[in-house]
Amino acid sequence: KQEVTQIPAALSVPEGENLVLNCSFTDSAIYNLQWFRQDPGKGLTSLLLIQSSQREQTSGRLNASLDKSSGRSTLYIAASQPGDSATYLCAVPASGGSYIPTFGRGTSLIVHP
């Protein structure tokens, strides 16, 4: 059974810092990994989707890397802003060829001015 762990569980930083959020998973036979953002009381917004053949994806100040063999992904946020405050979740297929995503519990980020 796929298990997804996100570290840290919570993070509070001053504006402008560069951040690293970690996601690890136990079954490395995945075809993709997705990072989401969730604002309080809202649904999830997709940030980045990395296919298993890719090493990283970039969107603006966000960069996500994937190391399948070690079962890890990292979301890097450059020059953090208060508007980045949210919970960040990663999701991978439940196991092997499954189409069912398994989510981590998320990292709750607060960026204060």
Place this chain on the structure above:
Amino acid sequence: GAGVSQTPSNKVTEKGKYVELRCDPISGHTALYWYRQSLGQGPEFLIYFQGTGAADDSGLPNDRFFAVRPEGSVSTLKIQRTERGDSAVYLCASSFSVRDTQYFGPGTRLTVL
């Protein structure tokens, strides 16, 4: 274009009652997912549809839960004889195909008194 919509946004019901939660996916998306999210947790998979058929319903907790997607578009999650433990946010997501980015709706917050 329009995103995924869910109705109602909030539902309060009494223990033992029947509820229906509705999801309108993005037009043209063949895959539709239902999740349940409790406070401080990531979304927990319930069921997904590929077209009109339930491709995997292994996440439904028991036979009180049922979902349909009769025309391959709108989906309804039905919960019979609700229990207090069913209280959660129910999220719906859709994607063009099962390996593509999932787009989430805002969720329905269900409270069972």
